[in-house]
Amino acid sequence: MTTSTAVPSAGLRAQFPPLRSGRAYLDNAAGGLLPERSVQAISAHLTEFGAVNAMPSHAPGRAVLDLKHRARAGTALFLNADPADVALGPSATALAFRVAAGLARWWGPGDEVIVSGLEHEANASPWRELERVGVTVRVWHARQPDMRLHPDDLAALLSPRTRLVSVTAASNVLGVTPDIPTITAQVRAAGAWTAVDAVHAAPHTLPDVQAWGADIVTFSPYKVFGPHLGALWLRPGVREQLPWPRLSFVPTGDITGLEHGTPQFELLAGWLATLDYLRDLGGAGTLDRAALDRAYAQIAALESPVAARLLGGLLDTPGVTVYGPRSMDGRVGTVAFRVGTEAPDVTAARLSERGVDVGAGHFYAVQPLTDLGLYPAGVVRASIAHYTTREDVEALIAGVS
Numbered sequence: 001m002t003t004s005t006a007v008p009s010a011g012l013r014a015q016f017p018p019l020r021s022g023r024a025y026l027d028n029a030a031g032g033l034l035p036e037r038s039v040q041a042i043s044a045h046l047t048e049f050g051a052v053n054a055m056p057s058h059a060p061g062r063a064v065l066d067l068k069h070r071a072r073a074g075t076a077l078f079l080n081a082d083p084a085d086v087a088l089g090p091s092a093t094a095l096a097f098r099v100a101a102g103l104a105r106w107w108g109p110g111d112e113v114i115v116s117g118l119e120h121e122a123n124a125s126p127w128r129e130l131e132r133v134g135v136t137v138r139v140w141h142a143r144q145p146d147m148r149l150h151p152d153d154l155a156a157l158l159s160p161r162t163r164l165v166s167v168t169a170a171s172n173v174l175g176v177t178p179d180i181p182t183i184t185a186q187v188r189a190a191g192a193w194t195a196v197d198a199v200h201a202a203p204h205t206l207p208d209v210q211a212w213g214a215d216i217v218t219f220s221p222y223k224v225f226g227p228h229l230g231a232l233w234l235r236p237g238v239r240e241q242l243p244w245p246r247l248s249f250v251p252t253g254d255i256t257g258l259e260h261g262t263p264q265f266e267l268l269a270g271w272l273a274t275l276d277y278l279r280d281l282g283g284a285g286t287l288d289r290a291a292l293d294r295a296y297a298q299i300a301a302l303e304s305p306v307a308a309r310l311l312g313g314l315l316d317t318p319g320v321t322v323y324g325p326r327s328m329d330g331r332v333g334t335v336a337f338r339v340g341t342e343a344p345d346v347t348a349a350r351l352s353e354r355g356v357d358v359g360a361g362h363f364y365a366v367q368p369l370t371d372l373g374l375y376p377a378g379v380v381r382a383s384i385a386h387y388t389t390r391e392d393v394e395a396l397i398a399g400v401s
Helices: 009-013 017-021 036-049 059-079 092-104 125-133 151-157 180-189 265-281 289-315 344-353 366-371 390-400
Strands: 086-089 112-116 136-140 162-168 193-197 216-219 230-234 320-323 334-339 359-361 379-383
Touching: 036 059, 036 265, 059 086, 059 230, 059 265, 059 289, 086 092, 092 125, 092 193, 092 216, 092 230, 112 125, 125 136, 136 151, 151 180, 162 180, 180 193, 265 289, 289 320, 289 334, 289 390, 334 344, 344 359, 344 379, 344 390
Parallel strands: 112 136, 112 162, 162 193, 193 216
Antiparallel strands: 086 230, 216 230, 320 334, 334 379, 359 379
16 A cells, blocks of 8 residues: 555455445444454454453553553544543543533633534533533524634624633534634634534544644544544643542543543454554554554545535435535535435435435534524435445435436
């Protein structure tokens, strides 16, 4: 494998067991597929260690403890962060609620939070919980019809009372990708923090907390071809101040205080194997940022033509209404649509009978779909990954034509 040549689609797809069914899997926004090495790593861990916990007092426990440290370090590398600032947990949603619980001990009446109009509820509901302690929550609505966020609208909401702005790096339902570094700079200039939801962006664009300039970042390894886990990064200045609920023996500011309970060690093993898959995709012998950069260059090269055909084909199909941006500029390969007056779940069921699997519903994207008048029934959502082929997309287009 070389960095100048895209990975052959057939060879790449052979590494993902579910693709052997021959079905067109176009619901990657709900969860990515795992390469075989990740599945094997989970099984191998359980076979060797069972439910052994991390214990420095015996050899198996030390091996499991080392696994935990390696998973934290690998996740930090993926985010371009320091391991001391990275927490792993059951989901990004759970970790965000734990941070919000800390903020609720700190903020109150007179403080304000701004939630973008593109958010998945994982980056909205936790901050809305702060209303219970008197924090005012405002919404930075996206402008229709393309559903993009505009800095002037944010400027009108920012004030000396603003403490936090939450914004997604990619809408999980509309595919819109806001300019995160520009937004975080605007928020920082106003004296506030930014919480970035990278869950939907991370399968398509390598996260970089240093370049983004955010204060809180979440993502889900299970959207990035790994097992069901969540990850959180806190800027050091934030981590050291937050009074989150923690076990009594955990020092203040220690990121492990957010990792309530025993980790899912077998899933950490699977996530490390996924990172190894990305290393291999980047054509490198060692997992480092350069290898990940090359892997994501491959991902972009593979996704770009497929995503363009997905969007263009649906836009050109009579009777299909596409929501959000009508070009690939500033978006990923996730397209929300409806077919005539057909209910989204009916469309999805009809497509699944033809071997084309898409999502239907609101996907926890309450605010954007409410603003579009599409909540709660939602939309049909087709979403690609780097292993998606043009043939998959053609099957979708034929199914809705």
